[in-house]
Amino acid sequence: MTTVLYPVLFGILILVLWQTKTLHAILHTDTFTLPLPGRINAIIADNFPTILGNTIVTVRVAILGLLIGSAAGYLIAVLVVIFPTLGQGALAVTSVFTAIPIVALAPVMNNWTKDVSGVVSVRSAVSKIIVVALVCMANMSINAYRGLTEVKPFSEDLMKVLAAKPVKMFTKLRIPNSVPYIFTALKVGVPSSIITTIVSEYFAEYLMGIGRQIKENILMAQYAAAWAYIVTACVIGIALYALLMVVQALVMRNRKAR
Amino acid sequence: MTTEENSRNEVEISIEDLDVTFHDNSGNEVRALEGVSLDIRKGEFISLVGPSGCGKTTLLRTIADLQKPTDGMIHVAGRLPREERLMQKFGIVFQQPVLFDWRTVQKNVELPLELMYYSRKDRHQRAKDMLEMVGLSDFADSYPSQLSGGMQQRVNIARAFAIRPEILLMDEPFSALDEFTKEKLHEDLLRMWRQTNKTVIFVTHNIQEAVFLSDRICVLSPHPGRLSAIVDVTLNRPRTAEMKYTPEFNSLVEKVRNSFEGGSI
Numbered sequence: 001m002t003t004v005l006y007p008v009l010f011g012i013l014i015l016v017l018w019q020t021k022t023l024h025a026i027l028h029t030d031t032f033t034l035p036l037p038g039r040i041n042a043i044i045a046d047n048f049p050t051i052l053g054n055t056i057v058t059v060r061v062a063i064l065g066l067l068i069g070s071a072a073g074y075l076i077a078v079l080v081v082i083f084p085t086l087g088q089g090a091l092a093v094t095s096v097f098t099a100i101p102i103v104a105l106a107p108v109m110n111n112w113t114k115d116v117s118g119v120v121s122v123r124s125a126v127s128k129i130i131v132v133a134l135v136c137m138a139n140m141s142i143n144a145y146r147g148l149t150e151v152k153p154f155s156e157d158l159m160k161v162l163a164a165k166p167v168k169m170f171t172k173l174r175i176p177n178s179v180p181y182i183f184t185a186l187k188v189g190v191p192s193s194i195i196t197t198i199v200s201e202y203f204a205e206y207l208m209g210i211g212r213q214i215k216e217n218i219l220m221a222q223y224a225a226a227w228a229y230i231v232t233a234c235v236i237g238i239a240l241y242a243l244l245m246v247v248q249a250l251v252m253r254n255r256k257a258r
Numbered sequence: 259m260t261t262e263e264n265s266r267n268e269v270e271i272s273i274e275d276l277d278v279t280f281h282d283n284s285g286n287e288v289r290a291l292e293g294v295s296l297d298i299r300k301g302e303f304i305s306l307v308g309p310s311g312c313g314k315t316t317l318l319r320t321i322a323d324l325q326k327p328t329d330g331m332i333h334v335a336g337r338l339p340r341e342e343r344l345m346q347k348f349g350i351v352f353q354q355p356v357l358f359d360w361r362t363v364q365k366n367v368e369l370p371l372e373l374m375y376y377s378r379k380d381r382h383q384r385a386k387d388m389l390e391m392v393g394l395s396d397f398a399d400s401y402p403s404q405l406s407g408g409m410q411q412r413v414n415i416a417r418a419f420a421i422r423p424e425i426l427l428m429d430e431p432f433s434a435l436d437e438f439t440k441e442k443l444h445e446d447l448l449r450m451w452r453q454t455n456k457t458v459i460f461v462t463h464n465i466q467e468a469v470f471l472s473d474r475i476c477v478l479s480p481h482p483g484r485l486s487a488i489v490d491v492t493l494n495r496p497r498t499a500e501m502k503y504t505p506e507f508n509s510l511v512e513k514v515r516n517s518f519e520g521g522s523i
Contacts, residue, residue, distance in 0.1 A: 154352045161322050161350045162370045162421070163343055172369065176360045254401065255360055 035224040043228040051232055058197050058210040059236055061125055065132025066193040070185065072133065073140025080141075081148050081174065091145060094138040102196055105131050106203040124206030132196045136189045143185035147178025180255070183248045190240050198233060210236075270425065270457045271298040271321060276330035278316050278483075289482035290316040294330070296476060296485060303451060303458045305468035305475045307514060313483020314461045318427050321459065322348050335424065342424075346374055349418030349456075353430040355410035357402035363413050364389065364398040370421045388416035391450060408439035412446070419450060426451075426458045432467070441499065444470060448497060469510045470497055477517040487517035 017023045019037050024030060031039075044051060076094055080087025106127070113127040151173060159169055201211025210229050217226035278291040291313040298304050306314040319325040321332060323339035334342040342348065349370075357366050367385040376384070389395050392412040402410055411431060418426055432440045448471065451458055462468050468475045469491055477487040491510060493501055501507050 152356055152358075153354065154356045155358075157319075157324050158350065158352070158356045159373075160324060161343060161348050161427075162373050163346045164373050168373055172372070173358070176358065179360070254362075 033223055035227050039224050040227045040231055043224055044231065047225075047228070051228065054208055054210050054213050054229070055232055055236060057121075057125075057206075057208040058194075058201065058233075059240075061128045061200075061209070062132060062193040062197040062236075062240075064125075065129040065197065066136050066186075066189050068129065069133030069136030069193075070140040070182075070189060073137040073142075073185070074144045074182070076137070076141040077144035077148055077178075078170070080145055091141060094141050096138075097134045098138045100134075102131060102135065102199045103203070105134065106200045109200075110203060110205060121206050121208065124204045128197060128200040128204055128209075131200045132193050135196045136193055139188050139192070140182070140185040143181045144178055147181025148174040151177050179251065183244070183252070186244055187241075190244055191237055194233065194237050194240065268300045269297045270300040270302070270335060271296075271459075272331075272333045273297070273317075273321075274331045276317075276320065276332060277328045278313070278320055278325060279328045280325075291320070292482040292484050294483075294485045296488075298457060298459065300457055301455045303460065303471060303473045305460045305462055305472040306478060307462060307465060307468045307475055308478035308483075308518070309463065309480055311480040311483070312478035313480070314463075314478050315429055316483065317478070318429055318459060318461050321425075322350060322427050346370065346421050347424045349421060349423035349426045351411070351414045351418050351426070351428045351431040353433055355402070355407070355414050357410055357413060359402050362399050362401060363394060363405070366402065366413055367417045367420050370417060374421065384420055385416075388420045389413075391419070391453075392416045392446060406439075408435050408443065411435060412443065415443075415447065415450070419454065419456075422454070423456060426456045428458065428460045430461055430463070433462070433464070440467075445499070447471070452496065465511050465514050466502065469493070469507060469514065470502060475514055477514060479518055487514075489514050489517060 014023070015037055017026075018034075021031065021036070024034060027034070073094070076090055080091055109127040109130045110124075113123050113130065115123075116126050117123040148170075155173055155177075156169070159173055164172065197209070198211030198214070201209035202215045204212060206212075207216075210233050213229045214226050214233075217223070217229065273294055273296045276291055276294040277289075279287060279289050282288050294313075294317065306317055308314050316325055320327055321334065321339055323343040332339055334347070357363075358369070361369070364382075364385050367388050368381045371381040371384060386395070386398070389398055392415055394409060394412055394416065397405060397409065402413070405413065411434075414431070418428075432443055435443065444467070447458075460468070460471060472491050475489040475491060476485055477489065478484065479486040489510065493506060493510070
């Protein structure tokens with residue numbers, strides 16, 4: 001209970017400091033650069049359909065990128081377990097992708113995908129999804145590899161003595177064992193997919209998307225509108241994380257504390 | 259000689275001049291076993307006893323095809339260990355309980371049956387019978403983490419018996435348990451062994467335990483691991499806890515202890 005209560009209380013404290021301009025005093029800033037929560041709230045209410053439209057574009061890219069990247073990462077981990085000598089190199093190469101800044105990756109992918117579709121929104125989405133997928137892939141492959149290999153001592157010996165075929169070694173032992181590790185990867189993957197989507201949108205061809213709106217509004221010095229989108233991005237992040245927690249609780253409901 | 263006695267005298271596992279050498283993590287050559295020859299009879303309860311490093315676990319693992327012999331031969335029912343393993347003729351219980359914590363107790367016992375493609379109904383019934391045999395029927399739907407160490411090890415025994423293995427391999431299965439649980443499980447194991455008439459190979463470093471359970475005790479000595487003596491346990495069956503206080507029991511314990519090369523340990 002306190003795990004929910006304390007963050008909420010802390011959030012309320014920040015809001016109070018913000019609305020009473022105490023925060024502005026601390027940060028030596030003004031209400032133009034850092035608009036008051038009441039004003040941000042009013043903008044969100046007034047422009048709700050527009051904000052929702054942009055939110056859908058962003059969430060779609062983030063979720064598809066996360067799912068495709070995580071699936072690819074998991075597959076890589078499975079291949080590394082099957083072909084260990086080739087695999088260690090593959091894992092290293094995958095993690096190199098996380099070291100490439102998104103700002104460098106996004107324009108490359110924009111160029112690469114320019115002939116994918118005649119529709120701007122589609123080819124722009126494909127480009128952004130690839131960037132998000134690449135970022136999520138390495139994280140999943142490393143966690144999944146641990147989940148597939150860090151089994152209880154003697155589990156593999158037991159399966160061998162019971163004449164388990166290699167496929168059964170995966171379906172009955174390695175894959176079930178990797179489930180908690182998948183969630184570990186997704187807990188990092190959810191926030192990073194949203195951030196990656198937003199940053200990719202700065203460079204995207206298509207003009208819809210939260211990241212794009214933040215950039216445009218800041219360029220036009222419309223800080224209150226920019227903050228409305230920043231708040232929306234935070235809400236999306238919290239909502240998706242909460243959704244992940246619910247799914248985890250459902251999937252792992254039978255696994256008691258170890 | 260009756261047919262029953264005939265089958266009791268039949269050799270189930272024949273080990274001839276077995277050498278096992280492997281390399282440890284730092285690359286040093288370890289001569290785990292050297293020149294071990296042993297015949298194990300069908301339905302026999304045999305213990306492998308010795309200090310750590312004597313190769314008793316290696317011998318068990320080599321029989322189970324978890325370790326390859328470097329030299330010499332092992333035959334199990336006239337076949338190679340690998341062939342027997344692939345026919346699921348071995349049941350195994352390790353020192354620590356190996357239960358999958360995403361499966362209920364019932365489903366853990368069903369695991370070996372799933373691997374042999376038993377029908378859902380047969381699996382369920384067999385696992386139910388096994389859990390009843392180890393006295394855990396009420397915990398069928400519990401998860402391993404909800405069970406005590408002793409109960410978890412009983413689930414392991416139930417799982418090992420579930421496939422009705424010809425040979426039951428036990429690697430210090432009770433060493434991590436308290437004395438009370440251990441004594442209870444000794445009696446359970448002997449009862450199940452009597453009912454099913456399996457060949458049991460039991461690894462332990464506890465001489466009392468070996469004397470109480472076994473028909474014969476193989477004493478192994480370390481560096482390199484080799485068979486230094488075989489002691490026949492002449493105690494009557496069924497064994498009872500009271501036997502542990504008889505002079506005969508104590509003299510057998512003494513005999514095993516004195517069989518270690520270089521005297522007592």
